[in-house]
Amino acid sequence: MTINRRKFLNGAAAVGAASATGFPHLWIKDASLAYAADSEIKVGVLYSLTGTTAIIETSLNQATLLAIEEINAAGGVGGKKLVPVVEDPASDPATFAQKARKLVVGDKCASVFGSYTSASRKAVLPVFEKYNNLYWYPTLYEGRECSKNVIYTGAVPNQQQKEFIPWLVKNFGKKFYLIGSNYIYPKEENNVCKILLKQLGGEVVGEEYVPLGHSEFSAVINKFKSTQPNVIFSTVVGDSVVALHRQYKAAGLDPKKMPMASLTTSEEEIAAMGGEFAAGHFTSAPYFMSYDSPENHKFVEAFKKRWGKDKVTNFVSEPAYFQVHLFKQAVEKLGKGDLTPPAIREASWGQQVKAPEGLVKIDPQNSHTYLWPKIGEAQTNGQFKTIEQSKEWVEPLPYWAYPGQVCTPNGLQEKKA
């Protein structure tokens, strides 16, 4: 490499460009970093917009922003505008933790709505506990958590499985094959499933975990063929759902005899796999896009209008939506009182709202949410037909499978035998 003027200027330009774009604080005024004014309430929105889990998390971001816009259009929260501070944690738990801290300490948000994966929730938890802020977590998860700084609006295993497993056994048989992605959520759901099966005299003919993002299921399908379960209980997530369903049908398996029963297959995955590959399989969730209620019609219409008519809503974006409304109610209940996250938490206990899935309530005992589990059968048109619907809302019991422990407003406690 010769030293010459042109190379030097090129190099200088490169570094100049790098620094200029790299330190935009120098030349972009960013209003969202300003301190909150009296007529505004800042809330953090922490869902991945890039990376692997952006697949689902963008819909959570959209649902949250939709709710915030609706609230602001209707006059705000007690007259104050909700200002969302949106961050992109890029599907990386480490970045989640950093952004969470920025939202809590730097932006002084009154609450933060966020997270899809348990890994990201676990990563941000210490931030919320240390600074005593409030995290609103909308995703179905494995339970066994009782943080004083989180409001959980997603389903826990007892809500998802208590009616589902008996229904499956009754309608299809007792031999179950458990397949999930390799992390804590599927493993814990399978624990609960095994407990329920044992009570019902069922049998687990296979249990395995595939790496996250895995998409080659030919060996697994061979195992289905050789063990002949009555039900395939699936907790794979993301791309794996799409790949599994497609390869299942391509290999000639029949959902009437060996259906896949899932906790994680939603309208998003069905849209990606194609209705014909989903048809005949079942999902247990508190919410389906096709659910017939006035609130849901309004929600779906508003969502499509705001974000695109080809968009779908799912059982994670619905809680992401209604939890913002619950937040609003909690803050309004505080009235003139001090707007601190712990106060918001207490004010949220017992709050009810007519969500798209039905009337939901935050349980004062454990800060989880009363939900309406449903069993849906996937149709070729990409929607779920609700086959079974719980008669009343189901109480959340994050420690249902562990009788020695109970979640209280002051945290986890051991029950004396």
Added chain:
Amino acid sequence: MKGNGHIKRTLLGYFAFCVAILIVPIFISDAYLLNKFARYLVFGLLSVALSLSWGYAGILNLGQAVSFGLGSYCMAMALKLRTIPIQTGAGGLPDFMVWNNVQTLPWFWEPFHSYAFALFAGIAVPVAVAFLIGWFIFRARVSGVYVAIITLAMLVVINLLIIDQQRFTGGFNGITDLTTFELFGVQFDAYSTALYYLAAIILSLTLLLGFAFVNSKTGLILQAIRDDETRVWYFGYDVANYQNFIFCVSAAVAGVAGMLYTLVMEFASPTFLAVPISLSIVIWCAVGGRASLVGAALGAIVVTGVQGSLSDTQAFLDTWMLIMGALFIVIVLFLPNGLVSMLELIWRKKRPLQGSASARLVASRASRAGQATGHRAVSSR
């Protein structure tokens, strides 16, 4: 052969860098920023680790994240055992073990009750793993891209195993909720000035020691190996031993970086041991100038710094990744020897050389350019 003037000047550059990073806390007191900068320094250290292997010995280690991750887990294990459990029923067990229905603490967790052991393990475990891998491959005279693939494959395997063995490692969630590290009465909270200084001091020491090392006889032999392995064999040196040695030294440095990273991030996660971050290390090195330790550190700091600033800014929420990609391309095209070559250019402008010194410099540049083509690494034997 580099002249003494060159070495002195480079050393001055190293000192300047060290001073620069050490005086930052005088100007910045925002805890959030200090933590961010500490993170960048840790990445700088990690980049230096790779530079030792890649820039100076020609070993492209695509699995550097293994050492990094193992170091971070060692520190996390020690901190976890001292965390007052918030959500566990059993005494003395980390919470994730309780969730996984583990009854007793596994034997390999026991020694981590001691900080001394953890600090030792944070270096020893990565070195042991590196030694095994290195002994395995360098003895067979595997080189170039084949080494790269092996290190990448090992990374994938270890990553899979750590995620799979959820009961012992926390699985995909990693080991979260850690107490604050304390040594000799100093608390190293993630957002404290103390931690920033720790990172800065360790980075500075590593740079200076590393500089001394690469200019020592061993360092020169390693560079000779990078330039032409076969010739060094013919000179009678046991090349495999040297390669394994630097491979282990890199692992040790990366292990230290990993331990620091746990302190900075307040958790350990299998994402620290994954392909994306491991490839990122290569990128940082390439951007900064892999054949220079301070260049590698600079590359890491600049890339992650730019990335951090951009992604924090609302205006660039959608486009920061595009900008990063474009920057990489720009740097490859215009600064092929990395950012440090830019600094050298500036220096050259100010102090043009005359006569034999100039010839020597051109010669050393030519050998650097030769190394940059990497064709030695790709040639068959």
Added chain:
Amino acid sequence: MIDIVSQISVGLSIASILLLIALGLAIIYGTMGVINLAHGEFVMLGAYAVWFLQTYLGIGLFAGLILVFVLIGLVGWVVEWSLIRRLYDRPLDTILATWGVGVILQQGVRLAAGAELRYVKMPDALVNPVAFMGYDESAYRIFIFVVAVALLFVTYILVFRTEFGLQLRAITQNRDIARCFGVNAKRIYSLTFAYGAGLAGLAGALVSPLKSVSPDMGTNYVVDAFLVVVAGGVQSLLGTVASSYLIGQASGVLAFLSDDTMAKAIVFLSVVVLIRLFPQGLFAMRVRRS
């Protein structure tokens, strides 16, 4: 009880998918020494191209394949012309450059087409399984296998039986001498890179109805592809085929016997051992690089 037919079926299917994805990389890396970290993104682009053609232009998979090959080949051509061709003297820098390209392509697609999973329709003719020696194999997987073999054949002919291939092999062995003989290295390299990219795009299009389409789908493939190419021996087409088969078959059998996580770990470890035993890959070639 392992049924031989089903195991071989699975192995061949996995192997053919691996081969499809690795073939383009084998061509590019084997002949030009370019470490193309954007290879996974070319695969992803192929998948998105076929999605786009299907959704917005109504072109089905079969008809779309040729178009996808040409389109992604064009993208490869542009990348080579604007960037890669400046880096032939410094192959290690292609790592950084192609990484940048990959990042841009991935985020670009995410911004243009959204982050959600996308739907590519499997042709109706191939949805149902075909009974074969008592075993139901997916017709689509058989189709992929056939296409993989066909592409292999085409590539072989191209490299070993055409003038272009002769020139390519000449440049690979010794670029400067070949140029002295009048071979236009620049043009050959452009065409080769475009061909490799086109193959990658084709692979993406073919796997998309069987798996899924997302902006980051490429990252999973690029590691596997490199493993296959390097384990087989960098300049050897036969090597790539052999290692695809070995790795594919081993993955299938091991996954059946234990589970996919263990299978992947064991296969990767085995590749490590393989390279230790064959430090130049399964089929080593002698070349002199200039």
